[in-house]
Amino acid sequence: MEKFNTIQSSAVPLPIENMDTDQIIPARFLKATTREGFGDHLFRDWRYKADGSPNQDFILNNSVYKGEILVAGKNFGCGSSREHAVWAIYDYGFKVVISSFFADIFKSNALNNGLLPLVVSDDFLHLIFTEIEKDAATKILVDLKQQTVEIAHQQTVFEIDSYKKMCLLNGYDDIDYLLTLKDKIEQFEKEQVLF
Amino acid sequence: MKTLFDKIWDTHIVSKLESGSDVLYIDRHFIHEVTSPQAFAGLRQRGLPIFRKEKIIATADHNVPTLNQHLPISEKLSRHQVDTLIENCKLNDIELYGLGHPYQGIVHVIGPELGITRPGMTIVCGDSHTSTHGAFGCVAFGIGTSQIEQVMATQCLILNKPKTMRINIEGILQKDISAKDIILFIASTLTTSGGTGYFIEYAGSTVRALSMEARMTICNMSIEMGARGGIIAPDETTFKYIKGKPFAPKGAMYEQALDYWKTLYSEKDASFDKEYHFNAADIEPMLTYGTNPGMGIKISQTIPHVQEVNNPLELEKSLAYMGLKSGIPLVGLPINYVFIGSCTNSRIEDLRIVAEYVKDKQKAPNVQAMIVPGSKQVERQAKAEGLDKILEAAGFELREPGCSACLGMNEDKIPPGEYCLSTSNRNYEGRQGPGARTILGSPLTAAASAIAGKIVDIRTINS
Ligand code: SF4
Numbered sequence: 001m002e003k004f005n006t007i008q009s010s011a012v013p014l015p016i017e018n019m020d021t022d023q024i025i026p027a028r029f030l031k032a033t034t035r036e037g038f039g040d041h042l043f044r045d046w047r048y049k050a051d052g053s054p055n056q057d058f059i060l061n062n063s064v065y066k067g068e069i070l071v072a073g074k075n076f077g078c079g080s081s082r083e084h085a086v087w088a089i090y091d092y093g094f095k096v097v098i099s100s101f102f103a104d105i106f107k108s109n110a111l112n113n114g115l116l117p118l119v120v121s122d123d124f125l126h127l128i129f130t131e132i133e134k135d136a137a138t139k140i141l142v143d144l145k146q147q148t149v150e151i152a153h154q155q156t157v158f159e160i161d162s163y164k165k166m167c168l169l170n171g172y173d174d175i176d177y178l179l180t181l182k183d184k185i186e187q188f189e190k191e192q193v194l195f
Numbered sequence: 196m197k198t199l200f201d202k203i204w205d206t207h208i209v210s211k212l213e214s215g216s217d218v219l220y221i222d223r224h225f226i227h228e229v230t231s232p233q234a235f236a237g238l239r240q241r242g243l244p245i246f247r248k249e250k251i252i253a254t255a256d257h258n259v260p261t262l263n264q265h266l267p268i269s270e271k272l273s274r275h276q277v278d279t280l281i282e283n284c285k286l287n288d289i290e291l292y293g294l295g296h297p298y299q300g301i302v303h304v305i306g307p308e309l310g311i312t313r314p315g316m317t318i319v320c321g322d323s324h325t326s327t328h329g330a331f332g333c334v335a336f337g338i339g340t341s342q343i344e345q346v347m348a349t350q351c352l353i354l355n356k357p358k359t360m361r362i363n364i365e366g367i368l369q370k371d372i373s374a375k376d377i378i379l380f381i382a383s384t385l386t387t388s389g390g391t392g393y394f395i396e397y398a399g400s401t402v403r404a405l406s407m408e409a410r411m412t413i414c415n416m417s418i419e420m421g422a423r424g425g426i427i428a429p430d431e432t433t434f435k436y437i438k439g440k441p442f443a444p445k446g447a448m449y450e451q452a453l454d455y456w457k458t459l460y461s462e463k464d465a466s467f468d469k470e471y472h473f474n475a476a477d478i479e480p481m482l483t484y485g486t487n488p489g490m491g492i493k494i495s496q497t498i499p500h501v502q503e504v505n506n507p508l509e510l511e512k513s514l515a516y517m518g519l520k521s522g523i524p525l526v527g528l529p530i531n532y533v534f535i536g537s538c539t540n541s542r543i544e545d546l547r548i549v550a551e552y553v554k555d556k557q558k559a560p561n562v563q564a565m566i567v568p569g570s571k572q573v574e575r576q577a578k579a580e581g582l583d584k585i586l587e588a589a590g591f592e593l594r595e596p597g598c599s600a601c602l603g604m605n606e607d608k609i610p611p612g613e614y615c616l617s618t619s620n621r622n623y624e625g626r627q628g629p630g631a632r633t634i635l636g637s638p639l640t641a642a643a644s645a646i647a648g649k650i651v652d653i654r655t656i657n658s
Pocket of ligand 1: 256257301302324539601619
């Protein structure tokens with residue numbers, strides 16, 4: 001996993017609530033057996049029309065909006081547990097998704113892939129959308145160490161599990177840590193009675 | 196005082212992190228062809244072996260055809276994915292119930308029917324509907340591919356303990372109302388994010404009276420409210436269901452297991468972070484009108500107006516996609532597709548309900564009615580009971596087991612713009628194929644609507 005530190009970037013706004021993982025990456029693109037290349041199919045059925053031509057109304061096809069940060073409506077990533085959704089977002093080039101609420105499995109999948117699911121209040125989310133609407137080039141500064149996010153001189157602090165923060169900052173993943181517990185795990189198995 | 200969920204979770208903690216997270220031991224790990232290949236590849240890259248291969252059970256379900264399963268899969272990418280699973284299982288000596296195996300089927304159907312899913316266990320699978328297994332009084336939840344790799348490498352996961360919610364349903368259901376109506380009703384109240392961060396225990400006299408298969412239907416859709424999982428305390432119904440299943444404990448072992456399983460319930464004064472109460476008598480046949488499973492109405496109701504919902508934009512967008520309008524009922528809407536299947540409603544009881552209703556009737560000529568058993572065992576049972584003959588005589592197509600049209604991944608898809616009354620669990624845009632319009636309902640509503648060629652209220656027909 002890549003290390004995450006600070007990111008300063010303009011952002012792509014997607015103010016849609018309850019964005020489910022079937023929209024992020026439709027099931028028919030889950031046939032691959034590797035993790036690469038999913039970015040091409042990110043938001044596939046919103047990005048492209050049925051005939052395969054780009055849907056100019058969709059935000060990713062609007063060259064005014066770009067950057068490494070996706071700003072999304074509430075309850076982002078609900079539905080299927082497919083980690084492909086996270087791979088697609090990351091592969092497309094996003095390093096952070098900001099929303100006021102994330103679905104559980106999406107959040108944990110994101111953290112396991114170095115994609116920061118950053119939770120802000122409804123008000124701050126609204127502020128971000130407003131600022132981007134005013135000026136698409138507005139930069140957002142995300143500082144993981146300080147746990148702060150800043151836009152247009154307004155700053156807020158975000159929460160993140162301290163263990164997950166350590167993993168992101170150092171590029172570690174859970175397996176690295178779990179392997180150090182092998183003795184404990186084997187001890188647990190010896191003592192467990194399972195029916 | 197502990198909840199049922201706490202009891203199981205706490206006995207599986209291997210270690211605690213300073214951050215407050217738990218290292219949780221996983222007893223059973225189900226895998227399928229879609230979310231596992233990258234995990235196997237990840238392990239190979241790290242040079243790690245599978246830590247406990249005997250705790251993994253594999254099947255092929257999402258990406259398989261439901262016709263002519265004895266022939267090679269014609270679509271190249273699908274075939275490659277299924278072959279990759281076969282190869283990975285062979286290399287790692289993992290039990291695989293793949294195509295052609297008498298135990299093959301949808302992962303959440305086969306675990307319970309084989310007696311692999313049992314009370315008190317922790318169970319994971321790279322699939323959000325792993326919540327289904329919670330009907331047996333175990334802690335079961337869906338995980339991502341990175342976590343599949345973690346479980347393969349160490350049989351553990353690092354997790355924050357979810358909050359607990361209890362949903363109580365009391366009273367007797369009206370005639371012809373099923374578990375599917377109950378859970379669609381609850382989802383319409385809680386919305387698609389109402390359960391996020393929680394593990395839900397379903398309790399109350401209505402739940403106690405349900406069969407195991409009906410309980411699975413309820414737990415299955417916990418995830419549709421955002422919950423990590425659903426759980427129901429095991430009781431005589433559970434114990435009787437498990438007894439004699441191929442992998443269930445036998446003889447003295449079964450008796451010992453029973454003693455333990457009987458300790459698995461929420462203590463009288465256990466406290467939950469959130470609690471809801473529902474009355475069974477309030478529940479009607481339910482249908483969804485929108486593009487998430489929380490957008491449901493009673494069949495006697497009309498589609499809400501923007502003023503009546505929390506998220507008017509979402510409503511407008513969904514209705515545009517669905518080609519529906521506020522203020523109209525769903526009853527009477529012509530439908531050309533009916534799909535009866537998926538890990539929500541593809542078990543033998545579902546097939547029996549459908550067969551009983553369609554016996555000596557004919558599906559409407561405009562309707563294509565697909566009925567897909569959840570597993571080879573269900574398929575064999577249906578044939579043994581002669582249900583196949585009844586269904587085929589009514590013009591229903593009884594297919595071979597798999598996820599089928601539940602997700603637009605395999606060959607079974609609903610064409611763009613068409614309505615499909617589906618017994619599956621998700622009605623997201625494009626879920627059943629690009630542009631497909633899904634209306635979720637119970638097997639009985641689906642069967643009756645297939646006969647009528649339009650959506651019907653079973654109560655007005657049967658009264
Ligand atoms: S039947 Fe549908 S919901 Fe169930 S596991 Fe298969 S794809 Fe997922």
